[in-house]
Amino acid sequence: MKVLFVCLGNICRSPAAEEILRSMTEGSPDDWTIDSAGTGRYHIGQLPDRRMRVHARQRGYELTHHCRQVDLEDFEDFDLIIGMDNSILASLRHTAPSVEAARKVRPMADFFTPGARYDHVPDPYYEGSEGFELVLDLLEDGCRNIIKEYSGK
Ligand code: 4NP
Numbered sequence: 001m002k003v004l005f006v007c008l009g010n011i012c013r014s015p016a017a018e019e020i021l022r023s024m025t026e027g028s029p030d031d032w033t034i035d036s037a038g039t040g041r042y043h044i045g046q047l048p049d050r051r052m053r054v055h056a057r058q059r060g061y062e063l064t065h066h067c068r069q070v071d072l073e074d075f076e077d078f079d080l081i082i083g084m085d086n087s088i089l090a091s092l093r094h095t096a097p098s099v100e101a102a103r104k105v106r107p108m109a110d111f112f113t114p115g116a117r118y119d120h121v122p123d124p125y126y127e128g129s130e131g132f133e134l135v136l137d138l139l140e141d142g143c144r145n146i147i148k149e150y151s152g153k
Contacts (some may be wrong), residue, residue: 001150002033003134004078005108006070006088010038013084013121013135015048016056017108018128020136022142030151035078037070038093044069049125050087055132059140075101080150082108111142111149 003021014036018055025032047053048063056063075082075096081104083089089107097104109119121138124131 001030001080001153002078002120003035003080003082003146004043004070004074005036005084006039006092007036007084007121008038008065008088008123009042009043009048009049009125010036010065010069011042011043011049012052012124012132013139014038015063015067016061016136017082017143018065018083019056019061019063020139024143024147026149028056028151030153033078035073036065037068039070039088039095041069042092043067045127051132052124052135055136059113059136062123070095072097075104079104080146081105082111082146084094084108085123093114108142111145112138113145117132118139 005014005017018034018036022034042065046067053063083092092105093102108121124135
Protein backbone atom coordinates (compact mmCIF):
# COMPACT_ATOMS: atom_id res chain seq x y z
CA MET A 1 0.00 0.00 0.00
CA LYS A 2 1.26 3.45 -0.88
CA VAL A 3 -0.26 6.05 1.41
CA LEU A 4 0.13 9.83 1.28
CA PHE A 5 -1.12 11.99 4.15
CA VAL A 6 -2.00 15.59 3.32
CA CYS A 7 -2.65 18.67 5.46
CA LEU A 8 -2.24 22.40 4.86
CA GLY A 9 1.25 23.22 6.09
CA ASN A 10 2.82 19.71 6.08
CA ILE A 11 4.48 20.61 9.37
CA CYS A 12 1.93 19.38 11.96
CA ARG A 13 -0.78 16.84 11.16
CA SER A 14 0.44 14.99 8.06
CA PRO A 15 4.10 14.44 9.06
CA ALA A 16 2.86 13.12 12.40
CA ALA A 17 0.43 10.74 10.63
CA GLU A 18 3.25 9.62 8.33
CA GLU A 19 5.50 8.68 11.24
CA ILE A 20 2.72 7.06 13.28
CA LEU A 21 1.69 4.78 10.40
CA ARG A 22 5.34 4.03 9.59
CA SER A 23 6.03 3.05 13.15
CA MET A 24 2.84 0.94 13.40
CA THR A 25 3.67 -0.94 10.18
CA GLU A 26 7.33 -1.51 10.96
CA GLY A 27 8.12 -5.21 10.65
CA SER A 28 4.81 -5.87 8.90
CA PRO A 29 4.89 -8.49 6.14
CA ASP A 30 2.97 -6.05 3.90
CA ASP A 31 4.85 -3.56 1.81
CA TRP A 32 3.95 -0.02 2.92
CA THR A 33 5.19 3.19 1.33
CA ILE A 34 4.26 6.19 3.45
CA ASP A 35 4.80 9.89 2.85
CA SER A 36 3.19 13.26 3.54
CA ALA A 37 2.72 16.58 1.78
CA GLY A 38 0.92 19.91 2.15
CA THR A 39 -1.47 21.84 -0.05
CA GLY A 40 0.28 25.08 0.99
CA ARG A 41 3.75 26.35 0.14
CA TYR A 42 4.55 28.30 3.31
CA HIS A 43 7.00 25.90 4.93
CA ILE A 44 8.64 24.00 2.04
CA GLY A 45 11.90 22.33 3.09
CA GLN A 46 11.28 22.79 6.81
CA LEU A 47 11.18 20.14 9.51
CA PRO A 48 7.84 19.72 11.31
CA ASP A 49 6.75 22.40 13.79
CA ARG A 50 8.80 22.14 16.99
CA ARG A 51 5.68 21.73 19.16
CA MET A 52 4.52 18.80 17.02
CA ARG A 53 7.97 17.20 17.24
CA VAL A 54 8.04 17.55 21.02
CA HIS A 55 4.57 16.05 21.52
CA ALA A 56 5.24 13.25 19.03
CA ARG A 57 8.59 12.42 20.64
CA GLN A 58 6.84 11.96 24.00
CA ARG A 59 4.95 9.09 22.35
CA GLY A 60 8.07 7.65 20.70
CA TYR A 61 7.72 9.16 17.21
CA GLU A 62 10.72 11.02 15.75
CA LEU A 63 9.51 13.41 13.03
CA THR A 64 12.19 13.97 10.37
CA HIS A 65 10.09 14.70 7.28
CA HIS A 66 10.95 17.82 5.26
CA CYS A 67 7.93 19.78 4.10
CA ARG A 68 6.91 19.47 0.47
CA GLN A 69 3.87 20.46 -1.56
CA VAL A 70 1.47 17.94 -3.13
CA ASP A 71 2.04 17.55 -6.87
CA LEU A 72 0.30 15.87 -9.78
CA GLU A 73 2.64 12.87 -9.74
CA ASP A 74 1.41 12.04 -6.25
CA PHE A 75 -1.92 11.04 -7.79
CA GLU A 76 -0.09 8.41 -9.85
CA ASP A 77 2.42 7.33 -7.25
CA PHE A 78 0.05 6.66 -4.32
CA ASP A 79 -2.89 4.26 -3.88
CA LEU A 80 -4.50 6.25 -1.09
CA ILE A 81 -4.35 10.01 -0.45
CA ILE A 82 -5.68 10.93 2.97
CA GLY A 83 -6.81 14.49 3.72
CA MET A 84 -7.05 15.85 7.24
CA ASP A 85 -10.08 18.15 6.91
CA ASN A 86 -12.73 19.28 4.45
CA SER A 87 -10.82 22.15 2.92
CA ILE A 88 -7.83 19.87 2.24
CA LEU A 89 -10.15 17.26 0.69
CA ALA A 90 -11.78 19.89 -1.53
CA SER A 91 -8.38 21.10 -2.67
CA LEU A 92 -7.13 17.56 -3.38
CA ARG A 93 -10.26 16.66 -5.35
CA HIS A 94 -9.94 19.90 -7.31
CA THR A 95 -6.28 19.17 -8.15
CA ALA A 96 -6.82 15.48 -9.02
CA PRO A 97 -6.05 15.04 -12.74
CA SER A 98 -8.77 12.41 -13.35
CA VAL A 99 -11.87 10.86 -11.82
CA GLU A 100 -9.82 7.78 -11.02
CA ALA A 101 -7.24 9.92 -9.22
CA ALA A 102 -9.95 11.72 -7.25
CA ARG A 103 -11.21 8.32 -6.05
CA LYS A 104 -7.92 7.80 -4.22
CA VAL A 105 -8.72 10.74 -1.93
CA ARG A 106 -10.29 9.85 1.43
CA PRO A 107 -10.85 11.74 4.69
CA MET A 108 -8.75 10.71 7.68
CA ALA A 109 -12.02 10.78 9.62
CA ASP A 110 -13.18 7.74 7.58
CA PHE A 111 -10.76 5.76 9.70
CA PHE A 112 -11.76 7.04 13.14
CA THR A 113 -13.30 4.42 15.38
CA PRO A 114 -17.10 4.86 15.26
CA GLY A 115 -18.28 7.19 18.00
CA ALA A 116 -15.28 9.55 17.68
CA ARG A 117 -16.05 13.09 18.77
CA TYR A 118 -14.50 14.61 15.64
CA ASP A 119 -15.26 14.38 11.93
CA HIS A 120 -11.87 15.82 10.89
CA VAL A 121 -8.38 16.33 12.28
CA PRO A 122 -8.39 19.92 13.62
CA ASP A 123 -5.53 22.23 12.66
CA PRO A 124 -3.40 22.59 15.83
CA TYR A 125 -1.24 25.46 14.56
CA TYR A 126 -2.93 28.19 16.63
CA GLU A 127 -3.78 25.89 19.54
CA GLY A 128 -2.03 24.97 22.76
CA SER A 129 -0.68 21.62 23.91
CA GLU A 130 -4.14 20.03 24.05
CA GLY A 131 -4.51 20.66 20.31
CA PHE A 132 -1.36 18.70 19.56
CA GLU A 133 -2.30 15.88 21.92
CA LEU A 134 -5.76 15.68 20.34
CA VAL A 135 -4.19 15.44 16.86
CA LEU A 136 -1.95 12.58 18.01
CA ASP A 137 -4.90 10.75 19.63
CA LEU A 138 -6.98 11.02 16.46
CA LEU A 139 -4.08 10.02 14.20
CA GLU A 140 -3.15 6.98 16.30
CA ASP A 141 -6.76 5.80 16.23
CA GLY A 142 -7.08 6.40 12.46
CA CYS A 143 -3.76 4.73 11.63
CA ARG A 144 -4.73 1.57 13.53
CA ASN A 145 -7.89 1.38 11.43
CA ILE A 146 -6.02 2.08 8.17
CA ILE A 147 -3.89 -0.98 8.93
CA LYS A 148 -6.98 -3.05 9.69
CA GLU A 149 -8.62 -2.02 6.43
CA TYR A 150 -5.65 -2.24 4.10
CA SER A 151 -3.21 -4.82 5.43
CA GLY A 152 -2.91 -7.75 3.06
CA LYS A 153 -3.99 -5.58 0.08
P1 4NP B 1 -0.73 21.55 9.40
O1 4NP B 1 -0.80 22.86 10.33
O2 4NP B 1 -1.62 21.82 8.20
O3 4NP B 1 -1.25 20.47 10.26
O4 4NP B 1 0.73 21.37 9.01
C1 4NP B 1 -0.52 24.14 9.84
C2 4NP B 1 0.77 24.58 9.76
C3 4NP B 1 1.05 25.86 9.29
C4 4NP B 1 0.01 26.68 8.93
C5 4NP B 1 -1.29 26.24 8.99
C6 4NP B 1 -1.56 24.96 9.45
N1 4NP B 1 0.29 28.00 8.48
O5 4NP B 1 -0.67 28.75 8.25
O6 4NP B 1 1.46 28.38 8.36
